[in-house]
Amino acid sequence: MTDDAPLLVWSKELRTPARQAPSVDRIVRAAIAIADAEGLEAVSMRRVATDLGSGTATLYRYVANRDELVDLMVDTVQGEDELPALSGDWRADLTAVAHRVRTTLLRHHWLAAELSGRPAIGPNSLRRHELAMAAAAPLSTDITLTSNMVGTLMSFVFGAVTQELAEIQVQRRTGLTEDQWRASVSPYIREVIATGAYPHLTRRMIEAEDTAPADLFDFGLSCVLEGVSRAAR
Structure with missing residues (x-):
């Protein structure tokens, strides 16, 4: 400098x-x-x-x-929320960290884009990152591996929340509820299905159940944590 x-x-x-x-x-x-x-x-x-x-x-x-x-x-x-106390159970602690980040991002819709585009090095941001690193510490004594695992976890959280926020922004931009938006695009979707060109997507649109955002987040988080645990072995 x-x-x-x-x-x-x-x-x-x-x-x-x-x-x-x-x-x-x-x-x-x-x-x-x-x-x-x-x-x-x-x-x-x-x-x-x-x-x-x-x-x-x-x-x-x-x-x-x-x-x-x-x-x-x-x-x-x-720094709006008190940081959770660590239990020493890395899976429970990283789960708590991920949920705390999600809560903050959903409370302030503009935050995710800013955190992706500028270094967050203020005191509250550093305390949050320190907590995440401490939560992951029981997994490995290799600080590079620990850092990479925390980075992977945060990438998932940001990606999942960004997708969730995108749906909220569509509703805000169009002024339509989710049911109204689906009704507006249903003629096009029927045309897509009729082509027969997208068999797997067709099954997804017709047969799959809708998963609530919070449940989808928990599913993805469990997958990421399982992958992290394997990387640490």
Whole structure:
């Protein structure tokens, strides 16, 4: 890191706000509320200032720019829930970690994309990752293997939740319930089935039962943990 490199927000001493100015915490939580309601694209320094009844210039005294604000938002939501205590049972502990991450991602729909696109190195994010590594530690003394197992687990969690969120976003974008959406695409699906070109997908559409997202997550998680246990042998 060179001397002229920008200072990370985590390395800064955040100044105590003036009596009439919004605190950094209020700024961040106002931004989170906007992102939760309207998506991260709605978050701007000007919009946050408006919601707080403050001048935009005032916000820049405490948060350098929007990118720094998003870093603070990501880390704040990572610290909303108390971390579970570890039992020493790696399977139970990693299951608890995975479910805690899923809960946070479903609470804040914008978070998954941000965690995939920026390093999460704030204190709350580091505590979560430390917990995951500690949960996996009984599996192996090889820190590289342990890290890879945690990375594999998190990849599954993010992929599963991203798929779950995609369905939620479709409903939000179209304004249709799941039943209404299915009714709207059913003529096309019947045409696809009639072609005979997709026998396995046809069986899936006609015969398979719909699995609730939470149950599907648990099924996938059990498969991943079984694979992790085999890798550790």
